[in-house]
Amino acid sequence: MTTTAPDVDQSDTIRLAPRPGSTGGRWAEPPPPPPPGRGHGRLGRLARGPAGDPVWVRPALLALLAGTALLYLWNLSASGYGNSFYAAATQSGSQSWKALLFGSLDAGNAITVDKPPASLWISGLSARVFGFSSWSVLAPQAIEGVAAVGLLYATVRRHAGATAGLLAGAAFALTPVAALMFRFNNPDALLVLLLVAAAYCTVRATERASARWLMLTGTCIGFGFLTKLAQALLVVPALGLAYLIAAPTGLRRRVLHLAGAAGAIVVSAGWYVALVDLWPAASRPYIGGSTDNSLLQLALGYNGLGRIFGSS
Known part of the structure; x- marks a missing residue:
């Protein structure tokens, strides 16, 4: 009885060259293709941008x-x-x-x-x-x-x-x-950067009702307060209203998220206000522009209500 070797589909395999000293080659599976988006390096992906x-x-x-x-x-x-x-x-x-x-x-x-x-x-x-x-x-x-x-x-x-x-x-x-x-x-340059960052974080928060992104919004505004005081707060009503109207979740959660963002503003700005006021006045510089050597008074007076009512 004679047998015949099964046909080999050479489209699915590749013929490897014989090793030195061997009598022939061997059959092997082809290497898998590279995963999509791989093989071009991080720099290439940066230059191309998102796939869509x-x-x-x-x-x-x-x-x-x-x-x-x-x-x-x-x-x-x-x-x-x-x-x-x-x-x-x-x-x-x-x-x-x-x-x-x-x-x-x-x-x-x-x-x-x-x-x-x-x-x-x-x-x-x-x-x-x-x-x-x-x-x-x-x-x-x-x-x-x-x-x-x-x-x-x-x-x-x-x-x-x-x-x-x-x-x-x-x-x-x-x-x-x-x-x-x-x-x-x-200081306006950093203030504008921080407020644009706050707007970006609000957009991200509104897309998925993300409390984390909204907290980042509050953090940006808090550091904006440490840049030019109350001017950073002028955008708060607009950003808060946008989230309150558009966030895809219930009203209660939206209000809670906004309360958390308000807390982030207080914490990210308040730590420095507290540090200045708790630091012994005799060992720190006088707070320029204030009338009582207080950063909080500077925020409410000369750089706050004083600029609105022209009394500074």
């Missing part, structure tokens, strides 16, 4: 961010040290950690500037790392501007699409007041 986007979207976004950086950083030192009042506080923060903590106008910690020090923390650290110069003072604000443009794009894109996001980012970047603000060292 047209191929031109991510290059357009990268071009927008690069153009914004060029616009805000080009010839930046022509502004010198910008606002010399805050530049002096940045220099003090580069020389004294206590001055950095309190936003002192001088390294001897006699008096602070008339704002909370969050923006000075960033520029002060920049001056500590790179040395005190025009660039180390002004570049942090320009970078904050680029970040704000990117966050605005991400915020608008989630509901209106990539094209609308790119248009919103470009309009924001080219607005003259924004171009001036992000090339100067007033």
